[in-house]
Amino acid sequence: DARVTQTPRHKVTEMGQEVTMRCQPILGHNTVFWYRQTMMQGLELLAYFRNRAPLDDSGMPKDRFSAEMPDATLATLKIQPSEPRDSAVYFCASGLSSGSLQETQYFGPGTRLLVL
Amino acid sequence: AQSVTQPDIHITVSEGASLELRCNYSYGATPYLFWYVQSPGQGLQLLLKYFSGDTLVQGIKGFEAEFKRSQSSFNLRKPSVHWSDAAEYFCAVGPGGSSYKLIFGSGTRLLVRP
Numbered sequence: 289d290a291r292v293t294q295t296p297r298h299k300v301t302e303m304g305q306e307v308t309m310r311c312q313p314i315l316g317h318n319t320v321f322w323y324r325q326t327m328m329q330g331l332e333l334l335a336y337f338r339n340r341a342p343l344d345d346s347g348m349p350k351d352r353f354s355a356e357m358p359d360a361t362l363a364t365l366k367i368q369p370s371e372p373r374d375s376a377v378y379f380c381a382s383g384l385s386s387g388s389l390q391e392t393q394y395f396g397p398g399t400r401l402l403v404l
Numbered sequence: 405a406q407s408v409t410q411p412d413i414h415i416t417v418s419e420g421a422s423l424e425l426r427c428n429y430s431y432g433a434t435p436y437l438f439w440y441v442q443s444p445g446q447g448l449q450l451l452l453k454y455f456s457g458d459t460l461v462q463g464i465k466g467f468e469a470e471f472k473r474s475q476s477s478f479n480l481r482k483p484s485v486h487w488s489d490a491a492e493y494f495c496a497v498g499p500g501g502s503s504y505k506l507i508f509g510s511g512t513r514l515l516v517r518p
Contacts, residue, residue, distance in 0.1 A: 292447075294447075319504065321504075330508060330510050330511065331494070331508045333505060333506075336504055336505075338504075343504075344504075344505075379447055379448070381448075383504075385504065391504065392438070392450060392453060393450075393506060394450065395440070395447040395448040395449070396447050397446055397447040398446075398447050400445075
């Protein structure tokens with residue numbers, strides 16, 4: 289049963305610290321999405337990668353957030369420095385894009401981040 | 405602009421009763437439609453999706469949804485709810501083609517009475 293995995297599942301940190309979240313997409317998928325979920329805003333798309341290239345990061349605060357895909361099996365989302373308002377659940381999702389059909393996104397379990 | 409509306413924030417049903425969760429979308433063409441479920445502390449799990457063809461779609465866990473173009477709706481149904489169905493349910497719409505973005509509804513939280 290192929291699944292998206294995310295680490296860590298929970299993270300508590302202090303304001304100003306760097307936070308790194310990792311995601312392993314489903315093997316063979318060529319797209320990765322990063323979402324943030326909060327009570328107030330719901331699900332927000334932060335970044336989108338296709339074939340490891342960042343195609344859209346318009347949802348990310350550029351000054352403190354960065355997303356990368358060092359290889360096809362690993363996506364990272366970093367926050368530096370972290371702030372209390374970054375407290376949220378961060379989801380990674382992966383999919384298989386054919387370009388002509390809406391892809392289905394498969395979500396990981398999320399990283400619950402609390403910045404004190 | 406594309407949008408998804410889930411008019412019910414909370415729904416409470418008794419175990420064994422039938423369920424219908426509402427979803428309305430706004431989009432110019434026929435969209436691609438999804439229902440996801442999120443259990444507490446978990447990620448989103450795909451229940452079912454509609455791309456084309458038969459407007460009644462069967463999903464996992466006994467769920468189904470019907471696409472009604474005339475009503476711009478994609479309501480989720482289950483004939484008999486189980487206590488384990490208590491979760492939050494999200495409807496999402498995607499324009500398809502070269503676009504990748506999904507527009508999510510705000511979610512409906514389902515509570516199940518014993």
